[in-house]
Amino acid sequence: MPDIKPVISIKNVEKSYYGNKVLKGVSLDVMPGEIHALCGENGAGKSTLMNILFGMPVIHMTGGFEGIIEMDGQEVHILNPRQAMEHGIGMVHQEFMLIPGFTIAENIKLNREPLRPNLLGRLFGEKLMSLDTLTMKSDARTALNRLGLDVDENLPVDGLPVGYMQFVEIAREIDKKNIRLLVFDEPTAVLTESEAEKLLDAMKRLAAGGVGILFITHRLDEVMQAADKITILRDGTQIKTLNKADTTAKEIATLMVGREVEMRQKERAEQEEAPEGGREIAMSIRNLRVDMPGERVLGIDLDLYKGEILGLGGLAGQGKIGVANGIMGTYPTSGEIIVGGQELKLNSPKSSIAAGIAFVSEDRRGVGLVPDTSIELNMTIPAMVNQGRFLRHIGPLSQIARQEIRENAEKYIQELDIRCTGPRQAVRRLSGGNQQKVCIARALVLAPDILLISEPTRGIDIGAKSLVLDTVDRLNREQGLTVLMTSSELAELRLICDRIAIVTDGKVIDILPPDAPDADFGLAMSGVPVGTQSGGAAD
Amino acid sequence: MSNVKTILKNIGAARLIIILFLFSLIIAAAGVGQSMSVLASDSLVRFGMNLVLTLAMVPAVMSGTGMNFGLPVGILCGILGGLTSIELGGTGMGGLVLAIAVALPISAVAGYLYGRLLNMVKGSEMMIGTYVGYSMVSIMCIGWLLMPFKNPSMVWPIAGRGLRTTISMDSSFGSVLDKLWAFQIGGLTVPTGLILFSLFMCLLVYLFTKSKTGIAMAASGDNPRFAEASGISVNRSRIIGTMLSTMLAAVGIVVYAQSFGFMQLYQAPLNMAFAPVAAALLGGASTSKIKISHVIIGTILFQSLLTIALPVANVLMPEGNLSEVIRLIVSNGIILFALTQAGGGRE
Ligand SMILES: Nc1ncnc2c1ncn2[C@@H]1O[C@H](COP(=O)(O)OP(=O)(O)OP(=O)(O)O)[C@@H](O)[C@H]1O
Numbered sequence: 026m027p028d029i030k031p032v033i034s035i036k037n038v039e040k041s042y043y044g045n046k047v048l049k050g051v052s053l054d055v056m057p058g059e060i061h062a063l064c065g066e067n068g069a070g071k072s073t074l075m076n077i078l079f080g081m082p083v084i085h086m087t088g089g090f091e092g093i094i095e096m097d098g099q100e101v102h103i104l105n106p107r108q109a110m111e112h113g114i115g116m117v118h119q120e121f122m123l124i125p126g127f128t129i130a131e132n133i134k135l136n137r138e139p140l141r142p143n144l145l146g147r148l149f150g151e152k153l154m155s156l157d158t159l160t161m162k163s164d165a166r167t168a169l170n171r172l173g174l175d176v177d178e179n180l181p182v183d184g185l186p187v188g189y190m191q192f193v194e195i196a197r198e199i200d201k202k203n204i205r206l207l208v209f210d211e212p213t214a215v216l217t218e219s220e221a222e223k224l225l226d227a228m229k230r231l232a233a234g235g236v237g238i239l240f241i242t243h244r245l246d247e248v249m250q251a252a253d254k255i256t257i258l259r260d261g262t263q264i265k266t267l268n269k270a271d272t273t274a275k276e277i278a279t280l281m282v283g284r285e286v287e288m289r290q291k292e293r294a295e296q297e298e299a300p301e302g303g304r305e306i307a308m309s310i311r312n313l314r315v316d317m318p319g320e321r322v323l324g325i326d327l328d329l330y331k332g333e334i335l336g337l338g339g340l341a342g343q344g345k346i347g348v349a350n351g352i353m354g355t356y357p358t359s360g361e362i363i364v365g366g367q368e369l370k371l372n373s374p375k376s377s378i379a380a381g382i383a384f385v386s387e388d389r390r391g392v393g394l395v396p397d398t399s400i401e402l403n404m405t406i407p408a409m410v411n412q413g414r415f416l417r418h419i420g421p422l423s424q425i426a427r428q429e430i431r432e433n434a435e436k437y438i439q440e441l442d443i444r445c446t447g448p449r450q451a452v453r454r455l456s457g458g459n460q461q462k463v464c465i466a467r468a469l470v471l472a473p474d475i476l477l478i479s480e481p482t483r484g485i486d487i488g489a490k491s492l493v494l495d496t497v498d499r500l501n502r503e504q505g506l507t508v509l510m511t512s513s514e515l516a517e518l519r520l521i522c523d524r525i526a527i528v529t530d531g532k533v534i535d536i537l538p539p540d541a542p543d544a545d546f547g548l549a550m551s552g553v554p555v556g557t558q559s560g561g562a563a564d
Numbered sequence: 565m566s567n568v569k570t571i572l573k574n575i576g577a578a579r580l581i582i583i584l585f586l587f588s589l590i591i592a593a594a595g596v597g598q599s600m601s602v603l604a605s606d607s608l609v610r611f612g613m614n615l616v617l618t619l620a621m622v623p624a625v626m627s628g629t630g631m632n633f634g635l636p637v638g639i640l641c642g643i644l645g646g647l648t649s650i651e652l653g654g655t656g657m658g659g660l661v662l663a664i665a666v667a668l669p670i671s672a673v674a675g676y677l678y679g680r681l682l683n684m685v686k687g688s689e690m691m692i693g694t695y696v697g698y699s700m701v702s703i704m705c706i707g708w709l710l711m712p713f714k715n716p717s718m719v720w721p722i723a724g725r726g727l728r729t730t731i732s733m734d735s736s737f738g739s740v741l742d743k744l745w746a747f748q749i750g751g752l753t754v755p756t757g758l759i760l761f762s763l764f765m766c767l768l769v770y771l772f773t774k775s776k777t778g779i780a781m782a783a784s785g786d787n788p789r790f791a792e793a794s795g796i797s798v799n800r801s802r803i804i805g806t807m808l809s810t811m812l813a814a815v816g817i818v819v820y821a822q823s824f825g826f827m828q829l830y831q832a833p834l835n836m837a838f839a840p841v842a843a844a845l846l847g848g849a850s851t852s853k854i855k856i857s858h859v860i861i862g863t864i865l866f867q868s869l870l871t872i873a874l875p876v877a878n879v880l881m882p883e884g885n886l887s888e889v890i891r892l893i894v895s896n897g898i899i900l901f902a903l904t905q906a907g908g909g910r911e
């Protein structure tokens with residue numbers, strides 16, 4: 026038997042952050058051409074392990090790690106991302122790492138630009154050679170084509186929808202010539218099902234070419250679809266490495282959480298259909314236009330009924346994300362929004378909050394969090410500033426009410442199962458999924474009448490996902506919270522929404538009941554409304 | 565062992581170097597026969613007189629405008645307050661209070677305008693701030709000549725108009741804070757009033773950072789997009805931060821001058837932003853993150869270094885002007901070192 030060595034072999038890797046052990050001896054091998062999935066709950070240590078492989082500065086700034094990493098049987102010491110690249114490792118990060126002002130092609134070729142000799146270059150060496158823009162563009166084009174992405178490579182990355190940014194990141198990695206191992210940290214989290222499909226195909230094609238792939242995802246169906254091997258982490262401990270052929274999604278889920286998980290389809294209490302005109306309208310949107318780059322809204326009319334969960338679905342870049350941002354006033358908006366009989370002042374987050382609207386942004390790094398501040402303050406700042414809560418007043422002066430803030434944080438940490446060292450931990454130090462939960466808690470603390478929640482389960486594990494969806498559903502049923510939920514995942518919209526509006530080309534194409542056939546959703550997403558509309562103000 | 569490691573890491577390489585340097589200076593000072601108690605007393609005074617100026621960095625950094633290199637703006641307002649107080653014949657504690665009372669509204673207005681300006685140049689506040697500071701100092705060089713102050717202790721004796729470059733405060737409110745409740749143990753003089761007053765200012769700023777406005781300001785500095793989406797006006801927060809920083813600078817220079825014994829006009833305020841910036845950085849602050857503890861630790865380290873380096877240099881290089889050169893090299897060297905630490909090195 027020919028002796029094929031693993032592309033990478035991780036041996037007994039351990040890592041602590043500030044005395045807190047987050048990886049407790051993990052070992053795994055990735056063979057050439059193998060797709061190896063890494064599964065685990067939020068905070069299990071998946072990103073940490075990948076950051077170690079890629080030599081990310083966070084690792085070395087916090088005291089390095091223990092254990093051995095071998096490539097082709099040779100021990101390697103990867104101290105920075107540059108060395109990782111030299112070893113042929115490519116990484117697609119959980120949070121984007123693109124330069125906004127550069128074009129797609131420039132981002133793909135960044136730091137590896139093809140050069141053309143000129144006079145200065147001949148005299149003084151590589152640093153002064155000209156960029157060969159034509160080769161750059163054609164290389165970028167090739168990489169994008171391999172991913173099946175039909176977008177102009179001359180566009181700046183700035184305005185791109187998140188789904189496209191994800192593909193650009195991936196294109197950058199596969200363009201590297203010597204690539205041996207590709208690491209994907211939750212690449213599909215921001216993608217719709219069809220886009221994710223495309224990505225998985227691309228991954229399989231790459232693997233067939235002999236590249237080893239490490240793949241992190243919370244979507245178990247993707248694991249079952251694409252992976253050859255699966256390693257499961259729980260709280261930094263390696264639970265098991267399995268062959269895909271010998272396991273089921275249910276077993277993986279159980280191993281991840283350490284207990285039986287019900288992957289039940291939640292049944293909805295049969296809504297007694299009130300006559301159309303008779304339901305109270307919580308928010309009425311007319312001719313909404315939102316100038317959000319990459320997610321433009323071009324005139325939407327929509328009524329949100331009191332006490333319902335209205336879903337907003339559609340492909341990336343079609344404008345569904347823009348709607349909530351417009352209502353909240355975080356991007357330039359025009360049109361008319363009536364909340365509780367009053368016209369809402371547009372382009373003013375303050376007025377929106379005052380009108381009882383809270384917002385969980387799809388962009389948790391950019392808008393959702395104050396990274397260097399504690400969990401407890403992150404949860405309460407908007408309530409303090411807008412509602413004067415969590416403050417003690419002494420005449421005209423105020424001081425934060427520590428006790429109250431602490432208790433509030435503890436309550437939500439428990440309720441949403443946020444994995445942290447305590448309410449005072451800085452949110453920067455939380456894993457991605459746990460940061461998401463802090464964002465949700467912050468919106469709930471405002472005790473809103475209307476909750477706008479965008480991509481609520483992005484990057485959170487299956488256990489936490491049902492927790493979040495259940496929480497939204499419970500608040501909706503018990504307290505009559507009205508919800509506008511935007512999501513790329515149709516499945517999750519169908520799970521808890523009363524109605525689902527599909528946004529295509531910046532307009533609501535159709536409003537469908539959650540149990541409408543898949544084909545109807547597919548049609549709506551491609552811009553064709555189904556004849557039988559189930560009510561609503563779409564025209 | 566790992567404990568020692570974490571402690572060292574918490575202190576940070578930059579501060580470790582400075583602490584070691586300080587220790588070697590202390591040993592050198594003892595070696596050349598300097599009196600430890602005199603050096604300690606001087607260090608205490610310099611700590612107290614500079615603390616408020618360093619503290620002025622806190623609201624600026626927290627609101628997201630970076631280190632306030634435009635500190636001279638506030639300093640000029642403080643000087644104006646001090647001069648007014650002297651002109652009106654203020655002496656002792658009353659003179660000090662009057663100086664601060666005059667300086668605060670002026671610096672509030674100046675800070676507001678300066679804040680408006682900084683909102684127009686987001687991203688290059690520190691550079692613009694340096695220029696604003698320089699320009700204001702230059703404009704005031706003319707101002708000092710033209711202002712209608714009459715008090716003979718302040719104007720040029722022969723011309724009878726135009727303010728002098730240094731104005732003695734012996735007959736007004738020089739050393740009022742230093743002498744307040746001052747006591748001696750051994751050869752060590754403790755300027756109790758000065759230190760208490762400066763620490764009290766720290767307490768006020770600390771309380772502010774834990775108020776509604778303070779929290780909103782810190783959030784704007786940490787993540788402006790978050791702040792906007794949470795209904796906080798980032799521009800307003802930045803103006804408040806700049807105003808507070810400017811007002812603290814005004815109070816700071818009054819405290820400084822009463823301790824120093826002189827008001828220094830004309831070119832003197834020009835480079836006064838650098839020492840506070842350096843002290844804050846040495847204390848562990850960065851251009852985007854600062855705590856009151858950074859201010860206190862940094863001021864202690866930076867000022868002790870300067871205090872002790874000077875007599876050591878004097879002994880090593882007795883020729884008059886050489887020791888002055890060495891002193892300049894040391895103090896600017898420390899400032900330069902601190903600036904290289906900005907943002908880097910720590911988390
Ligand atoms: N920079 C950091 N400083 C301190 N602790 C950290 C840091 N980054 C991560 N951690 C901690 O390490 C643990 C593992 O985090 P990691 O990001 O690897 O989780 P993950 O498996 O990728 O989770 P997720 O699915 O939520 O992305 C968590 O408990 C987290 O709080």
Ligand SMILES: [Mg+2]
Nearest residue numbers: 072119456457
């Ligand atoms: Mg992660």
